[in-house]
């Protein structure tokens with residue numbers, strides 16, 4: 144899974160497989176981070192709006 | 196009693212009645228949990244698997260729930276990427292069914308492995324050349340996707356939605372859903388395929404082995420395709436069952452017809468590919484290794500040609516034709532028949548690609564090995580079914596799963 | 612890959628000599644610390660790294676003939692003999708590995724998590740799962756070999772070509788300050804136990820070893836099937852299921868045609884066409 148695991152080899156198989164894996168993780172992580180951050184922002188903004 | 200949690204305008208049975216139902220299914224669930232604990236603590240000697248049947252009922256159940264759970268990714272693909280908007284009326288439910296199927300698959304895998312505490316080795320020490328590695332990675336990631344797709348629906352619960360943060364979160368997640376759905380479709384393509392690859396790469400097993408494209412045997416593509424084709428059948432079937440149990444119409448006919456039509460075309464194209472694959476395998480691949488087709492279907496008390504005919508013709512060609520033809524598709528009973536046959540067909544295909552593969556003798560002096568699962572295996576396989584029923588009951592009761600429910604049942608109330 | 616020249620350990624089993632006595636199986640179990648089941652009557656889940664199969668020519672009396680075929684792990688080289696054995700290529704956790712320096716297919720017990728995919732992939736049924744905790748009759752633990760680790764419940768195991776004996780031989784060679792491992796310094800337990808001398812073990816890459824001299828492995832791919840490499844050029848020698856392209860390093864030998872035929876699958880009439888190719892010196 145990581146280059147420090149002893150069975151790791153820098154070959155095309157690992158590039159493609161783990162490239163795809165970390166890419167998918169990245170998209171899901173970034174997507175969720177965005178949604179949560181935006182929701183937090185909207186919440187704060189919403190409550191401020193209510194105070195006005 | 197729990198009225199505050201029930202979606203606005205929806206009618207639900209009384210709380211005690213609901214709990215009674217849950218308790219009955221819960222008893223089955225507990226039975227499964229007990230068997231599961233036996234397997235974990237006493238080991239796999241609790242099963243009737245043996246050194247001939249290293250893969251058995253569980254792996255079949257795994258493949259089957261993943262295949263029928265394919266309705267989630269395919270409906271998601273149609274709705275969010277191909278923008279077929281009517282499907283928004285069934286997508287929530289497709290996601291819930293998918294969530295149940297995939298969580299069950301992961302649970303079954305956790306019971307199935309001999310050293311459950313080492314399950315993480317498949318990630319940590321991944322052998323990227325193994326189809327099972329690809330399955331494990333994509334399956335887990337796709338389960339994460341399904342969870343993400345499920346969350347907004349949970350947050351739309353009447354009480355949860357009052358919390359501003361949850362309200363905004365659900366809204367934002369809806370907004371970005373296309374990205375998640377695309378990722379899900381990508382992951383599904385690979386893990387559905389790899390599950391087919393699991394059998395197709397077994398070049399020591401002439402019954403399973405297939406030629407293919409690059410590193411992917413033909414079964415890779417057939418499995419992805421069949422999951423996309425038959426997955427919606429299962430979504431429709433469970434919807435139909437839910438409608439029967441609740442005594443309400445939950446999804447409009449045009450939505451059902453649309454999904455059934457897409458499914459029908461997918462089944463037809465799939466089954467043509469499957470027939471070509473079978474003919475090629477039976478006339479080129481297997482004979483090239485010294486095996487007549489009859490070797491795989493005779494000389495034993497269970498696996499005959501009937502299984503091939505049932506899978507491909509009765510549960511493949513027939514549902515396909517019934518679903519692409521407008522009159523049969525729009526006929527309630529014929530459509531129901533077609534989706535039931537379809538679900539049986541895809542499950543039978545998975546059975547054949549797991550259990551018949553290991554049953555067929557390969558060494559000329561070897562014998563057929565048949566196997567009957569132990570009660571522990573059966574109970575742990577029923578466990579996900581019970582869990583699924585409970586989860587559907589709970590989500591149906593408390594979440595706005597079916598956007599058309601109110602409209603459909605209001606008009607009915609007005610009519611009467 | 613420390614050795615300058617890679618070994619390729621393999622075996623020839625002379626089926627005409629084998630009497631089916633089972634000494635190989637017993638010696639293997641003792642050597643490799645195989646545990647006992649409480650009830651050994653169900654052979655489908657008891658562990659026999661070396662299993663003896665009974666073969667018959669299928670004819671009725673008085674033409675009936677029988678023979679015995681001992682089956683260890685075949686240490687398959689995989690398609691094209693590149694080390695992608697059926698089992699090694701499928702193991703998701705890299706828990707079974709191909710030794711390019713020895714040709715031996717290893718099993719890493721502490722890393723196997725028991726998914727059993729490798730068992731499904733092996734057409735020879737050479738792999739066994741530990742369905743139970745390993746137990747030995749009272750007092751017998753004292754006889755366990757200290758060179759071989761016992762296996763825990765829930766993992767797969769199989770014949771290792773007595774790899775620990777190879778390690779001991781290497782240590783001895785190191786002590787003797789040489790790179791050479793003499794033929795008799797590394798022999799598997801079954802080889803040494805067979806009273807009929809039916810099993811011959813050695814380095815298929817080493818022309819001075821008996822296995823090499825008997826098998827005369829063809830280093831080129833079979834012109835009829837490019838997945839097959841290392842086919843024997845001795846017409847009496849064959850491998851099990853050779854046509855699948857698993858490329859076993861265990862060879863079998865028999866004078867009798869029906870025994871050679873039973874080692875692989877053939878369509879009707881195919882054998883008569885193929886047997887002439889079989890073992891033919893295609894690249895002599």
Ligand code: SF4
Nearest residue numbers: 684685686687698733
């Ligand atoms: S005989 Fe079976 S276990 Fe041994 S190397 Fe070949 S496939 Fe693997």
Ligand code: SF4
Nearest residue numbers: 702723724726727729
């Ligand atoms: S059972 Fe063990 S050795 Fe076999 S494939 Fe699974 S992890 Fe690998």
